[in-house]
Amino acid sequence: MPRILRVLFWIAVSVLGALALATIALHRGEQINALWLVVAAVATYAVGYRFYSSFISAKVLALDPLRATPAERLDNGRDFVPTNKWVVFGHHFAAIAGPGPLVGPVLAAQFGYLPGTLWIIAGAVLGGCVQDFVILLFSVRRDGKSLTEMAKSEIGRVGGVVAYVAVLSIIVILLGATALIVVNALKSSPWGTFTIAMTMPIAVLMGVYLRRIRPGKVLETSVLGFVLVLAAIFGGQWVSETPSWAAIFTLTAPTLAILIIVYGFAASSLPVWLLLAPRDYLSTFVKLGTISLLAVGIVALRPSLHMPPLTRFADGSGPVFAGTIFPFAFITIACGAVSGFHSLISSGTTPKLIRREPETRMVGYGGMMAESMVAIMAMIAASVLQPGVYFAVNSPAGIVGQAPEAAATTIRSWGFPVTAAQMASLAHAVGEQTLYNRTGGAPAFAVGMAQIFSNTLGGQAVMALWYHFAIMFEALFILTIIDAGTRVGRFMLQDALGHIWKPLGRTSWYPSILFTSAVIVAAWGNFLWQGIKDPLGGINSLWPLFGICNQLLATVALCVATAIIVKMGRVRYVLVSLVPLCWLVAVTFTASWHKVLDPNPRIGFLAHARQLAAAGANPRLIFNDRLDAAVTGVLVVMVAMILIESGFECMRVISGSKSAATKEAPFVMTSLAMEEQA
Amino acid sequence: MKVKSLPCCARLDSRGRLSLRELFGLIVAVLREIFDESAYQRFLDRGQLQSSARAYEIFMRESEQAKSRRPRCC
Numbered sequence: 060m061p062r063i064l065r066v067l068f069w070i071a072v073s074v075l076g077a078l079a080l081a082t083i084a085l086h087r088g089e090q091i092n093a094l095w096l097v098v099a100a101v102a103t104y105a106v107g108y109r110f111y112s113s114f115i116s117a118k119v120l121a122l123d124p125l126r127a128t129p130a131e132r133l134d135n136g137r138d139f140v141p142t143n144k145w146v147v148f149g150h151h152f153a154a155i156a157g158p159g160p161l162v163g164p165v166l167a168a169q170f171g172y173l174p175g176t177l178w179i180i181a182g183a184v185l186g187g188c189v190q191d192f193v194i195l196l197f198s199v200r201r202d203g204k205s206l207t208e209m210a211k212s213e214i215g216r217v218g219g220v221v222a223y224v225a226v227l228s229i230i231v232i233l234l235g236a237t238a239l240i241v242v243n244a245l246k247s248s249p250w251g252t253f254t255i256a257m258t259m260p261i262a263v264l265m266g267v268y269l270r271r272i273r274p275g276k277v278l279e280t281s282v283l284g285f286v287l288v289l290a291a292i293f294g295g296q297w298v299s300e301t302p303s304w305a306a307i308f309t310l311t312a313p314t315l316a317i318l319i320i321v322y323g324f325a326a327s328s329l330p331v332w333l334l335l336a337p338r339d340y341l342s343t344f345v346k347l348g349t350i351s352l353l354a355v356g357i358v359a360l361r362p363s364l365h366m367p368p369l370t371r372f373a374d375g376s377g378p379v380f381a382g383t384i385f386p387f388a389f390i391t392i393a394c395g396a397v398s399g400f401h402s403l404i405s406s407g408t409t410p411k412l413i414r415r416e417p418e419t420r421m422v423g424y425g426g427m428m429a430e431s432m433v434a435i436m437a438m439i440a441a442s443v444l445q446p447g448v449y450f451a452v453n454s455p456a457g458i459v460g461q462a463p464e465a466a467a468t469t470i471r472s473w474g475f476p477v478t479a480a481q482m483a484s485l486a487h488a489v490g491e492q493t494l495y496n497r498t499g500g501a502p503a504f505a506v507g508m509a510q511i512f513s514n515t516l517g518g519q520a521v522m523a524l525w526y527h528f529a530i531m532f533e534a535l536f537i538l539t540i541i542d543a544g545t546r547v548g549r550f551m552l553q554d555a556l557g558h559i560w561k562p563l564g565r566t567s568w569y570p571s572i573l574f575t576s577a578v579i580v581a582a583w584g585n586f587l588w589q590g591i592k593d594p595l596g597g598i599n600s601l602w603p604l605f606g607i608c609n610q611l612l613a614t615v616a617l618c619v620a621t622a623i624i625v626k627m628g629r630v631r632y633v634l635v636s637l638v639p640l641c642w643l644v645a646v647t648f649t650a651s652w653h654k655v656l657d658p659n660p661r662i663g664f665l666a667h668a669r670q671l672a673a674a675g676a677n678p679r680l681i682f683n684d685r686l687d688a689a690v691t692g693v694l695v696v697m698v699a700m701i702l703i704e705s706g707f708e709c710m711r712v713i714s715g716s717k718s719a720a721t722k723e724a725p726f727v728m729t730s731l732a733m734e735e736q737a
Numbered sequence: 738m739k740v741k742s743l744p745c746c747a748r749l750d751s752r753g754r755l756s757l758r759e760l761f762g763l764i765v766a767v768l769r770e771i772f773d774e775s776a777y778q779r780f781l782d783r784g785q786l787q788s789s790a791r792a793y794e795i796f797m798r799e800s801e802q803a804k805s806r807r808p809r810c811c
Contacts, residue, residue: 136779138803142770149767159811226808233811274793275781277772331801332794339809340772347771393811400810408807543809550806566802609811 069109076102083176083368090363093439096172097357100180100435104428107184112192112424119624119632120196122416127729129202130413139203141414141731144421151409151426153343155191155401156350158237158501158537159394159609160434165500165507166602167391168441168449169379173368174388175395175438182389182396183431186639190613191401192423193620193636198406199413200723206406210619212722213626214705221701222615223551228694229400229608230548231579234323235586236601237537240499242315242591243598244530249308250299250490250523251530252315256308257291258341258535259322265337281344284337288345288535292527299490312591319541320584326542327549327576335542342539349532353436356511366442366449371473378454378473379498380599381661386650390606395434397643399612401427415731440507441500447477448485448494452503455596456496466495490523498596501537505529541583548579589683595661603654604687610647611698614640618705625709626721644702651695655688664688776800 060068079099082091116122133139142150167175198204204212207226211219245251265284273279298304310318326334375383380391394400405423413419441449450470451459459466463479470477486494489509494502509526513519550566552575557564563571590597617640624633657663660670668684671677711717769775780796781788 136783137776137799140779143763143766145763146767146770146775150770153771154807155810157810229811230808237811270793270797271790274790275774275777275788275796277774277777278768281772331804332797336797336804339804343771398811400808403808404810540809540811543805543807546805547808605811 069106072102072105076106080177080180084173087368090365093357093362093364093443096176096364096435096439099176100432103180103184104431107188108424108428111184112188112420115189115192115424115635116417116420119629119635120193122196122420123726124415124417125729125732126200126416127727127731128199128410128413128416129724130411131729131731132724132727133202133411138408139411142412144414144418147409147412147414147418147422148426150412151404151422152429153347154404154408155398155426155430156346156433157394157400157540158240158533159398159400160430161437161504161533162237162240162500162602163392163395163606164434164438165441165504166379166453166598167388168366168438169370169372169377169453170384170388171367171369171373172364172438172442174373174384175392176435178389178392179395179431179434179438182392183427183434186613186642187397187401187431188424188427189635189639190397190616190620191405191427192420193624194402194616195405195410195413195423196416196419197620197623198410199416199419202724203410204406206402206616206619209406209623209722210615210701213619213622214701214708217704218615218619218701221697222612223555224697225399225608225612225615225694226403227548227551228690229605229612230544230551231582232586232601232605232608232690233400234541234544234548234583235590236598236605238316238319238323238541238583238587239590239597239601240501241319241534241537242312242587243497243499243596244501244505244534245310245315246312247309247492248530249305250295250527251534252308252310253298253304254288254291254295254527254531255534255538257294258288258338258531258538259334261287261291262334262338262341265341266333269337270332277340280337281340284341285344285348288341288531289528292524292531295527296490296523316584316587316591319538320580320587322538323541323545323583324576324580327545327580328572335546338535338539339543342535345532346536349529350433350436353440353508353511354432356508356515357436357439360511360515362439362443362511362514364439364442365445367446370446375659375662378450378458380603381659382603382650382653386646386653387603389646390603390610390650392434393606393609395431395437397610397613397639398427398430399609399614399616401430402612402616415729437504440504440511442507443510444503444507445475445477447471447475448482448506449503450475451477451482452494452497452506453500454496455498455594455599457594457596459496461496463493463495488519488522489526491526496596498598500598501530501533505533545576545579545583548582549575552578585683585686589680589687592677592680593683599661600664600684600687603650604691607647607650607654607691608694610643610650611694614643614647614698615701617643618701622705622708623721625712626719628719630713647698648695651691655691664691773800 079095082095130139130141164175207222210222265280269280373384459469467477467479505526508529509522512525513522590601617636620636658666660667664684664687668681671681712719786792
């Protein structure tokens with residue numbers, strides 16, 4: 060394309076993006092079309108990718124197409140395999156896409172669609188994409204080293220220990236919080252519970268089929284599993300309409316919690332091929348399909364957003380979770396804009412597949428843009444709901460009351476029209492007994508998604524099927540994370556305990572497997588139990604705690620990135636990672652301060668503990684609040700230590716008292732460039 | 738180099754378009770990588786083995802540690 064046309068094209072994209080952003084930011088008192096959000100996001104991502112990531116590639120990282128990557132140098136056909144960049148992109152996206160970008164934006168929609176949308180777009184382009192990109196490249200230049208190893212070698216011992224503790228904490232809290240989302244989605248829902256229960260024998264069947272009948276035919280097996288899951292969704296309708304069966308699958312929150320805890324323990328101890336691997340394949344298959352379907356649905360239907368751009372809950376009195384926009388919108392959105400967890404993927408499997416250094420830009424920066432787009436779709440799914448319905452679904456009984464009429468009256472008093480009859484009709488339409496008090500974001504997302512899907516395909520008659528398809532998708536997704544996360548946590552614990560007593564470090568020794576699985580399950584099970592007993596719905600405590608952990612991990616990753624950029628002698632470009640780092644420090648430290656010390660019992664853990672103590676509540680509830688405060692405090696102190704250590708390291712390099720040497724693998728000329736030319 | 742054997746190197750034609758066939762091939766290649774079919778094929782190629790229940794069992798055992806330690810993102 061001639062240069063003048065290119066310039067005009069990018070001017071047009073920028074103007075379109077600015078127009079869309081102005082539309083979503085400035086419209087008040089009238090509904091806007093969801094496509095404005097999509098256009099604003101796509102145009103901003105396009106400009107960010109074309110110009111900002113290009114600047115980072117050329118000036119900050121100096122990507123070298125002639126430098127051989129570890130995939131080429133260490134090619135063993137197993138972990139290290141030079142792979143086509145589109146294939147790595149798909150692989151990377153499938154690995155980073157989790158429930159966070161679906162749940163976080165739905166919860167943050169209580170502030171209105173505007174704060175969350177702006178943060179998802181800006182946070183991704185300037186923070187999340189940058190983090191994923193630079194960590195991926197730095198890992199590629201260090202033979203695929205993990206974030207923990209890089210923190211240790213580039214910052215110091217404290218960096219390594221903090222990264223390890225942060226990763227383990229985030230896994231435990233993530234599992235507790237996401238398990239709570241499943242419990243809240245499935246309680247008193249025989250249809251949903253039956254469907255999810257059926258995914259377990261389906262996964263085992265897939266495992267046996269894959270191992271004995273059609274070895275290695277994973278795609279074929281996943282399609283078969285998907286067909287069986289669809290049959291289970293239809294079967295669930297029959298179960299819910301048959302009183303004797305419905306009674307069996309109508310479970311309370313504590314019963315579901317116990318079942319999930321038992322499942323987590325069993326899944327962590329069973330052979331990978333039997334349950335974990337097939338579930339993982341099935342979940343990935345459903346995940347990729349559903350996200351694509353949702354994107355098509357939004358573009359085809361172009362729904363209007365009923366949620367206002369800003370709600371009255373910007374003042375911090377929100378029923379879904381308490382706290383003001385700063386810092387809680389940022390903590391809640393978490394993975395949709397910046398995710399610390401991505402740095403583990405960017406320094407895990409992905410760097411071992413990268414064929415050429417310049418491809419890290421598309422995979423790292425571009426992969427996070429795709430993830431952020433998923434968050435925008437979740438925000439749309441929540442915002443197409445009538446606000447009254449959104450708050451009725453997401454508000455805990457402790458805030459709006461148990462009785463339908465009382466809850467509807469409370470929500471109407473906030474200025475969001477909704478009636479008990481409307482909620483009963485909606486519950487009937489989606490095949491549920493009730494939709495009140497379903498905190499956690501998943502049911503609200505499912506209702507929004509069902510609304511979009513049913514208007515695109517099948518009409519209102521199939522809304523219940525779409526709703527349960529969405530619930531199945533989220534629950535399957537989350538249960539896969541629970542079994543995989545428990546196993547990852549178990550391995551991390553075994554690695555650490557192996558330093559104390561060698562047999563505990565042996566990953567195939569069954570007593571060690573059972574002991575460490577029990578420890579990890581007990582840790583996240585405690586948070587889950589705390590969530591279901593919490594009169595404020597659990598999510599009010601657990602999701603911010605998870606968000607804080609996640610963003611603290613991103614802080615660690617950006618600390619590592621900043622230290623390496625300084626050591627590379629590119630201090631003049633350090634703002635690329637330093638600005639998002641400072642922002643995350645401000646957000647996470649402020650949020651942590653509020654969650655621990657805020658005098659409002661709905662926000663501060665210690666204030667809530669004092670309130671419970673004064674009311675003579677169960678000591679266990681008081682202990683839970685103090686535990687949450689302690690976990691937050693310890694993490695903040697540890698991250699402060701890594702900040703100080705990396706700050707000193709950078710100062711020593713800048714002042715010249717230490718040589719600016721990074722721990723990169725030596726340069727080796729690639730042979731791929733010549734092969735491609737030939 | 739392994740990359741040469743991957744059926745996924747979609748190229749643009751002289752008008753800068755990606756043919757549907759190549760696009761389909763690319764999508765299949767991405768899915769095969771995500772679902773470990775390519776990894777299994779590489780395992781078979783490496784050991785010069787035929788696909789069988791026994792070969793798949795060995796492949797699964799070999800990749801079990803890596804698969805178990807791979808974090809799932811939030």
